[in-house]
């Protein structure tokens with residue numbers, strides 16, 4: 001179906017090869033403002049490769065990626081982050097010796113305008129900026145109910161809380177597009193339900209566009225507006241969770257063992 005307005009993220013013909021392996025084969029996807037697209041597929045399907053292309057870690061051989069009309073292809077990871085693409089990592093991207101709040105403050109680094117020298121010359125401005133950044137971090141702490149862990153070193157956080165802190169670190173960047181890499185991997189049922197609740201809150205309060213890569217099919221089907229199913233780097237199906245759940249190819253390839 002033809003879209004009327006330009007999506008926030010537009011990916012066309014994304015192709016990534018490692019030697020003889022085609023990790024992504026001409027993948028197209030769109031994400032609208034505020035939309036949650038889930039990407040599913042068995043191990044090795046190319047889900048992580050999509051994230052690595054989107055955030056500038058991998059350089060695809062072919063294809064285009066634009067965010068709000070601006071090309072992302074060929075940009076370095078820091079430049080992509082500065083344009084508003086944040087990512088959570090499966091194995092957590094937190095600095096273990098820093099406190100939770102310090103980790104979240106680091107997430108805002110690219111938004112800080114006052115450098116060291118200007119900070120010395122314009123002490124008042126640097127101070128005001130710091131206060132504003134702390135206030136933004138506190139909003140995230142409150143939204144994700146992380147208050148009790150504010151001063152805990154990230155390495156000492158219980159696993160479920162550390163995953164939530166990882167989400168907080170990405171949110172502190174005020175992303176326009178949030179890439180969630182298996183946010184409930186390794187969690188028990190209760191932790192998974194908690195994370196689902198926080199993700200619903202994040203959508204309601206902050207409304208970032210999101211791409212969710214996740215093996216937990218219940219979470220995917222509960223949260224996603226649309227689902228893209230991949231197999232061996234090829235798009236197998238795309239549609240609403242209801243459509244995907246009843247697609248025979250998807251049932252055969254993905255849901256058979258996981259439902």
Ligand SMILES: Nc1ncnc2c1ncn2[C@@H]1O[C@H](COP(=O)(O)OP(=O)(O)OP(=O)(O)O)[C@@H](O)[C@H]1O
Nearest residue numbers: 018021022023041042043044045046047048049050
């Ligand atoms: N750095 C790399 N070098 C060589 N091959 C790679 C590299 N990264 C990914 N691949 C290959 O690309 C294909 C897609 O891998 P990718 O990690 O994107 O899959 P995935 O869907 O994220 O899998 P999983 O669910 O296990 O995380 C696989 O065949 C993988 O072996």
